[in-house]
Amino acid sequence: MPKLELLPAVDVRDGQAVRLVHGESGSETSYGSPLEAALAWQSAGAEWLHLVDLDAAFGTGDNRALIAEVAGAMDIKVELSGGIRDDASLEAALATGCRRVNLGTAALETPEWVAKVIAEHGDKIAVGLDVRGTTLRGRGWTRDGGDLYETLARLDAEGCARYVVTDIAKDGTLEGPNLGLLRDVCAVTDRPVVASGGVSSLDDLRAISLLVPEGVEGAIVGKALYAKAFTLEEALKAVAA
Numbered sequence: 001m002p003k004l005e006l007l008p009a010v011d012v013r014d015g016q017a018v019r020l021v022h023g024e025s026g027s028e029t030s031y032g033s034p035l036e037a038a039l040a041w042q043s044a045g046a047e048w049l050h051l052v053d054l055d056a057a058f059g060t061g062d063n064r065a066l067i068a069e070v071a072g073a074m075d076i077k078v079e080l081s082g083g084i085r086d087d088a089s090l091e092a093a094l095a096t097g098c099r100r101v102n103l104g105t106a107a108l109e110t111p112e113w114v115a116k117v118i119a120e121h122g123d124k125i126a127v128g129l130d131v132r133g134t135t136l137r138g139r140g141w142t143r144d145g146g147d148l149y150e151t152l153a154r155l156d157a158e159g160c161a162r163y164v165v166t167d168i169a170k171d172g173t174l175e176g177p178n179l180g181l182l183r184d185v186c187a188v189t190d191r192p193v194v195a196s197g198g199v200s201s202l203d204d205l206r207a208i209s210l211l212v213p214e215g216v217e218g219a220i221v222g223k224a225l226y227a228k229a230f231t232l233e234e235a236l237k238a239v240a241a
């Protein structure tokens with residue numbers, strides 16, 4: 001059975017690596033240099049990095065040059081997210097050399113464009129399904145964007161390769177992942193699912209690992225690493241077992 005992939009997160013706001021609670025602007029805790037954070041996760045054995053431009057997501061600017069610097073400094077695979085909503089931002093994101101991008105708001109507001117880029121770029125495109133309950137949220141999680149399962153069915157039909165599923169109510173809270181949501185999404189799609197939001201302990205990662213046979217491919221971990229609930233080395237060992 002394949003092991004759960006771990007994606008340590010570097011979320012960037014105003015040039016700083018930050019952690020949010022519920023993805024809310026203004027709830028930032030700063031953790032310094034995004035490049036230093038990314039290099040530290042790489043040195044600790046990460047095979048992936050989840051890199052988010054929060055300013056682009058919130059529409060409060062962007063960290064495009066810094067994001068490109070961080071992605072360019074990585075020898076590992078980078079999943080890039082935040083504000084990728086049109087041809088120009090997609091071109092800039094792919095130019096960083098990232099392995100794939102997450103589209104969030106665009107999948108809700110410009111579904112025709114997302115269908116086009118899925119057809120053009122295949123598995124370099126993942127869609128972030130960020131929900132409160134079963135209602136999708138976009139634009140930095142500030143706007144409702146429709147029903148999760150209706151959107152999922154549409155994206156499956158359009159050939160979306162992968163989904164990053166976040167329960168916003170869990171994100172940044174250390175309250176544990178929404179395992180039921182992950183199971184429910186895996187039950188209606190055959191595409192790989194990356195879990196995001198709420199991981200608080202090694203046992204949470206072990207619990208997500210048990211969902212690998214159902215279709216969970218990876219887990220993004222942010223707050224728990226920055227709060228030193230466990231080390232990345234410990235997390236990698238926990239899911240390797």
Ligand SMILES: O=C(O)c1ccccc1NCC(=O)[C@H](O)[C@H](O)COP(=O)(O)O
Binds near residue numbers: 050
């Ligand atoms: O990913 C985005 O595009 C995004 C947009 C707006 C607010 C937050 C966003 N992402 C946050 C993350 O990806 C978190 O780093 C990830 O869900 C991990 O959460 P946690 O382990 O609970 O800190």
